[in-house]
Amino acid sequence: MSAPFSWIEPHPSGIRIVPADAWVDPSQAVDTALVTHGHADHACGGHGETYATPETLAIMELRYATRDGATPVEYSETVRLKGGVDATYIPAGHVLGSAQILLEHAGERVIITGDYKRRADPTCRPFEVMPCDIFITEATFGLPLFTHPPIEDEIAKLTKALAGNPEACVQVGAYALGKAQRVIAELRRAGHTQPIYLHGAMEKMCRLYEEHGVDLGELRLVADHEKDDMRGSIIISPPSALNDRWSRRLPSPITAMASGWMRVRGRARQRGVELPLIISDHADWNELANTIAEVNPQETWITHGREDALLRWCELTQQKARALAMVGREEEDE
Secondary structure (H helix, E strand, C coil): CCCCCCCEEEECCEEEECCCCEEECCCCCCCEEECCCCCCCCCCCCCCEEEECHHHHHHHHHHHCCCCCEEECCCCCEEEEHHHEEEEEEECCCCCCCEEEEEEECCEEEEECCCCCCCCCCCCCCCCCCCCCEEEEEECCCCCCCCCCCHHHHHHHHHHHHHCCCCCEEEEECCCCCHHHHHHHHHHHCCCCCCEEECHHHHHHHHHHHHCCCCCCCEEEHHHCCHHHHCCCEEEECHHHCCCHHHHHCCCEEEEEECHHHHCHHHHHHCCCCEEECCCCCCCHHHHHHHHHHHCCCEEEEEEECHHHHHHHHHHCCCCEEECCCCCCCCCCC
8 A cells, every 4th residue: 555645746846646647837848747827937838738727828828839738727627637636726816827736636635836825816816725635835935024015005106106206107027927917907906097008028918818808908018109108107017127228218217126025125226126016926924824724734845935934834833844845936026
């Protein structure tokens, strides 16, 4: 008789489902991949078969030209893999199409969260708590100093800066998948109806979100407009375009960046950010701890991030846990 949970194997490059000969979020091409979401530290092209939500598959086609062997899995849908393993996709609340994956085999239940957040987000389905035996969680912001403020407060900072500088613009550095669209959607929710200008690198992903029912309002490309057209406007660009030659075409830009890392003042100074916006698509410290408590698994496995602190919290609360040696699992601008 095999040992409990011997059918699930963590490796530096991904999590292997042994009886199915499949991998979750592998960092290199494999025969069969189950993908939680479209960020490059969890998804790549070249797999023989790819199981993911329809939205994630659309993102992967756009980013990694993944077409062949793509099998869409809707939320709450269960697919049977080889070796008697069932996989069910559950909303993770991270970005459009993001999913936790519930794996069931031999009466044992394992959830792999991928990345997730617990805050409301108008651009994606909210995280759902699901009971399991082993909960495999991220810990990107797994330190007590990381407590994300209400996003309404951060959006208010942005609109206040804009209102106070009508001859300038505010250039917001935001990750192209998820963060940019969330910032735009939250601006719309806050009543900002003016056109929002995009760096060219943001356009295709924003259009993909719109095709999947996310209303982003009027968007314009910076390249199609003169500098004076953009006075008193918000510009969304990749973080790499902040203080770059590209930004010279903007009218007196006030540089902002939307990221959970903006909680660390040194990072904001390092990037030359005048207006740090603490907006994260990951769970903060309290949300990580509360989620583990809600799920109440037999054991928690921590894939990446600030593993040591969360591992210590589990020990102090008498919860069995282990840290996994996953590599390449963080994108700095998230």
